[in-house]
Amino acid sequence: MSQPDLRRIEQFIYAEARFADEHDYDSWEALWTDDARYWVPAGGDLPDPAAGGDPAAAMSVIYDNRSRIATRLAQLRTGKRHAQTPPSNLRRVISNIEVLSRSADEVVAAGNFILAESRERGTEIWAGRVTYRLRLADGQLRLAAKTVLLVNRDQPLPTLAFLI
Numbered sequence: 001m002s003q004p005d006l007r008r009i010e011q012f013i014y015a016e017a018r019f020a021d022e023h024d025y026d027s028w029e030a031l032w033t034d035d036a037r038y039w040v041p042a043g044g045d046l047p048d049p050a051a052g053g054d055p056a057a058a059m060s061v062i063y064d065n066r067s068r069i070a071t072r073l074a075q076l077r078t079g080k081r082h083a084q085t086p087p088s089n090l091r092r093v094i095s096n097i098e099v100l101s102r103s104a105d106e107v108v109a110a111g112n113f114i115l116a117e118s119r120e121r122g123t124e125i126w127a128g129r130v131t132y133r134l135r136l137a138d139g140q141l142r143l144a145a146k147t148v149l150l151v152n153r154d155q156p157l158p159t160l161a162f163l164i
Contacts, residue, residue, distance in 0.1 A: 003102055004134075004141060009109050010097050012141045013132060017113070020164075021090040025073045033135055037145040038064040040164060042153050061150075061157065062164075089118040100131070106144065107134045115164065124158055127151045 004012075012031075019028035032038075039055050040062040055063045064072060076087075092115035100108045108131065115126040133145035148164050150157070 004107060004136070006097070006099060008141065009099065009107060009134065012134065013094060013097060013109065013111060016132075016143065017092050017094055021092055023076070023087055023090075025077055029070065029073050031143045032066060032069060033137065033142045033144045034066055036066045036069060036143060038062060038069055039146070040148045040150065040153075042157070061153075062148075086119070091116050094130070105136050108132070109134060126164060128153075 016028065016031055018024075019031070037055075039060060041055070042059045042061045092113050094111050094113045097109060097111035100110055102108075110129060110131045112129050113127065117124045117126060128148055128150040130149075131145075131147045132143060134141050135144045136142075150164075
């Protein structure tokens with residue numbers, strides 16, 4: 001199958017964000033490959049995430065492999081995860097999506113986001129840049145890696161208990 005065009009990549013990224021915002025954990029989990037990596041680094045200077053980065057060399061807010069993603073989602077599905085009872089109301093805007101690189105079966109794309117989280121303690125605004133490593137599997141795009149660089153990652157962060 002030929003490489004996906006930018007519109008197809010954008011549609012995948014928008015759907016991934018919508019599933020996360022609407023707490024559609026089954027649909028969100030189905031997007032990931034078996035060897036997936038979900039990384040939200042903390043701290044100041046970081047290796048370039050588009051080049052892969054090295055989570056072992058950086059402090060992380062989240063660093064999940066596929067098994068840990070499944071565990072995190074199982075906890076959220078119970079409805080009893082204290083930090084998400086009741087669940088946050090979320091809405092994000094994603095923009096400036098661009099393809100950074102392509103290989104035979106993978107595409108690395110990135111975009112900026114702003115996310116509003118509303119919950120009992122108030123409203124929090126999150127912003128940053130997301131890098132996605134997308135892989136074609138059986139003709140469908142799948143998420144092999146997602147790295148979220150928060151703009152305020154070098155400052156104390158409020159509780160991050162949802163899918164960013």
